[in-house]
Amino acid sequence: MIIRRPADIPASEITPPEVYAARRRLMAGAGALALGAGGLSGAAAQSRVKLESVRPWPGSTKEAQNTFEQITSYSNFYEFGLDKGDPLRNSKAFRTRPWTVAVEGEVRRPRSFTIEELLKLAPIEERVYRLRCVEAWSMVIPWAGYPLAELIRQVEPTGNAKFVEFHTLLDPRQMPGQRDPVIQWPYVEGLRLDEAMHPLTLLTLGLYGELLPNANGAPVRLVVPWKYGFKSGKSIVRIRFVERMPTTAWVRSAPHEYGFYANVNPAVDHPRWSQARERRIGELRKRETLPFNGYGDQVASLYAGMDLRKFY
Numbered sequence: 001m002i003i004r005r006p007a008d009i010p011a012s013e014i015t016p017p018e019v020y021a022a023r024r025r026l027m028a029g030a031g032a033l034a035l036g037a038g039g040l041s042g043a044a045a046q047s048r049v050k051l052e053s054v055r056p057w058p059g060s061t062k063e064a065q066n067t068f069e070q071i072t073s074y075s076n077f078y079e080f081g082l083d084k085g086d087p088l089r090n091s092k093a094f095r096t097r098p099w100t101v102a103v104e105g106e107v108r109r110p111r112s113f114t115i116e117e118l119l120k121l122a123p124i125e126e127r128v129y130r131l132r133c134v135e136a137w138s139m140v141i142p143w144a145g146y147p148l149a150e151l152i153r154q155v156e157p158t159g160n161a162k163f164v165e166f167h168t169l170l171d172p173r174q175m176p177g178q179r180d181p182v183i184q185w186p187y188v189e190g191l192r193l194d195e196a197m198h199p200l201t202l203l204t205l206g207l208y209g210e211l212l213p214n215a216n217g218a219p220v221r222l223v224v225p226w227k228y229g230f231k232s233g234k235s236i237v238r239i240r241f242v243e244r245m246p247t248t249a250w251v252r253s254a255p256h257e258y259g260f261y262a263n264v265n266p267a268v269d270h271p272r273w274s275q276a277r278e279r280r281i282g283e284l285r286k287r288e289t290l291p292f293n294g295y296g297d298q299v300a301s302l303y304a305g306m307d308l309r310k311f312y
């Protein structure tokens with residue numbers, strides 16, 4: 001039996017079947033995405049805005065950081081297309097002002113936050129985190145934000161709040177990828193309440209000391225560094241506290257391939273490829289993937305007693 005490395009796996013195997021089918025339809029449509037995007041291809045680059053005060057965070061990884069260029073041009077953001085360069089190409093005219101995030105469900109003080117309020121809610125830190133994508137690539141990224149727990153405390157979850165849902169903007173006029181039913185839109189992700197409250201879970205507003213680029217989930221996204229990248233929803237408009245485990249977009253789309261927990265785990269293979277190793281973007285060699293993406297000393301206790309082969 002031949003064991004193939006991820007680099008040898010064709011796109012047809014590494015991509016969920018419905019995504020692969022959609023990609024073929026888009027290619028057959030000869031640029032239908034770019035044309036359908038309302039002239040986005042001619043839009044000027046997004047202006048870059050420096051954040052006012054960003055403090056360094058002592059827990060940052062000292063590993064070499066990926067460049068701004070790599071982080072913005074190699075990204076998954078299916079609302080803007082399926083290829084890694086599509087989010088940068090197709091999101092230039094994306095409007096992120098005005099923007100509000102509704103926080104609702106099982107909370108005593110439901111309310112909306114404007115993006116301006118979110119930028120002032122707590123001191124913004126630069127946190128350099130590793131990102132491990134389920135597709136077996138990784139990056140090191142200097143995000144800017146503060147723990148999601150700061151926001152959660154303000155809305156006071158009730159005793160019934162066990163899980164938190166994160167909903168991305170639904171706007172097919174601005175997000176051309178949403179015109180193709182690759183997944184059921186909008187993108188919905190979720191965390192258990194204790195995961196959402198964990199101090200590593202970052203409400204993210206910036207990258208490299210600037211406001212978030214559109215391609216990386218402007219104006220506000222989540223970053224959950226011990227989980228596969230897809231758990232970190234972008235361009236969030238609604239945060240909902242619920243009693244039951246939410247059916248997230250990827251679990252709905254391919255339940256045999258993507259679990260709710262999605263903790264980075266080199267010992268549990270994806271049904272179509274190994275998760276034991278990863279390629280850091282910008283490198284050729286493979287690195288060993290670490291349990292919980294190297295954050296195990298801080299998060300493993302959240303899963304004490306759970307069978308992580310079953311709850312993947």
Ligand SMILES: Nc1nc2c(c(=O)[nH]1)N[C@H]1C(S)=C(S)[C@@H](COP(=O)(O)O)O[C@H]1N2
Binds near residue numbers: 233
């Ligand atoms: N709304 C939305 N959020 C999303 C995605 C997406 O397609 N749509 N892709 C996810 C995946 S698979 C990854 S790996 C990360 C990548 O984020 P980054 O490119 O900003 O690092 O975003 C996640 N969040």
Ligand SMILES: [Mo]
Binds near residue numbers: 132133228229
């Ligand atoms: Mo990913």
